[in-house]
Amino acid sequence: MGSASSMLTQYDIEEVQEHCNKLFSQQEIVSLYQRFCQLDRNAKGFISADEFLSVPEFAMNPLSQRLLKMVDGLNFKDFVAFLSTFSAKASLQQKIELIFKVYDSDCNGKVTFNDIIEVLKDLTGSFMSDKQREQVLSHVLQEAGYTRESSFLLEDFVKVLGSSSIKMDVEIPVD
């Protein structure tokens, strides 16, 4: 795996950097490539769901299945583009967009009451009943001026989350 960086040419690195809007430095991209090769055990060019789940810290994350749908089978360029949202240089808008995409599992551009309930189910498991979840959500929606029938667009998410400081940064270890 140490020979990984020799398989990535300067041209490749720049291409990947362009694709992720220069949110990662070239060194970080090389680091990510080493990691990509480490996870992609048989050098297929993408990481399978099974290989992601072989990282115990990822497998035990309550939202792992949702993220898996987004990263499963990505090639290196898209893998880096996905992770670029977690760069400290990424905009708040980009981060909120990712959060919206996680909620909007049917990709229709709208997040409904049920979509939020589904995510809440992943996050709370058997420690809250369905009724409790619906009650809690209805309560906070009402307080914020929405109803059960409201459906959220990206702009609404930006309005609700934009005022708070979203901290969603991951540091890429560089040797």
Add this chain to the structure above:
Amino acid sequence: MANAPDNKLTSSSSELDLDRPNLEDYLPSGSMQEPRGKLRLRDLLDISPTLTEAAGAIVDDSFTRCFKSNPPEPWNWNVYLFPLWCLGVVIRYGILFPTRVLVLTLGWIIFLSSFIPVHFLLKGNDKLRKKLERCLVELICSFFVASWTGVVKYHGPRPSRRPKQVFVANHTSMIDFIVLEQMTAFAVIMQKHPGWVGLLQSTILESVGCIWFNRTEAKDREIVARKLRDHVQGADNNPLLIFPEGTCVNNHYTVMFKKGAFELGCTVCPIAIKYNKIFVDAFWNSKKQSFTMHLLQLMTSWAVVCDVWYLEPQTLKPGETPIEFAERVRDIISLRAGLKKVPWDGYLKYSRPSPKHREQKQQIFADSVLRRLEEK
């Protein structure tokens, strides 16, 4: 958490032992400060901490780090060093390797020509036979170590043959066993391997009293636990060596110790092994290499240099659980050998983490939401 009695088996073979110290104590918990204040919509919608943890795990995680083998640093990068390196290759493959193969073959001839007669002719005289077999096993292990030009420095008092004691060591490769065995004929508990290794296991190692287990068999654990207990009770049995990590780790980290060795009610003598990576990376990555390839790699390197420390025997303290005891001994070994501890079970190499960890996170979040709902 899990109040299963020690002998209870988990129903599915993919589920791991639930009795573990709290993982949260070890994992980075940047977002773990308890949120306060009245629950608002944005608190429910903000899943950024969870997403950050997941992305952090994709980028780097402490479990995969344990099994990363160091690629050899090429130093043949200029006109002066390149011919030196070529010379080195010629010497290693052309001179050292054949010499070593010769030494090993000689060793095997001596061993087999002594072992077979002793084993069959002295059938009646058990005590003498066992003594000779022990010496012969130590001998063949010394030949193995010589075949890699093994330079082993042993520190501390040599293991003594006493009842009610077990030896535990950190595990980097199957050669750990050979390195230790050349000094003392241990009985060891190991995974049954296929091929020529398995053949050696069932014939020669049988004579020093080894115990086999099968990682994939769920029922196996109870049987093995019983065999362990029987072995330590026997006064005549060879001292028992256990590798509580259950799998090979890359000699920079230690994974969680399985509690089996620590609940036998005997003294535990820790042994720490550290290989010097300058000469060769002795980590056996069983997913990448077969044992034969691993041995060949060792036989074409300059040397295998390692330190073995026999550490102070430990007993279960009053009020200490076997898991705490295991962790304490892991501390001692990791400190001595300069290894970092990680909170993972080595068997996660072969199966998925128990749902318990995810449930813990879910419970924390659920409790926090319900609590904040009450706040005004």
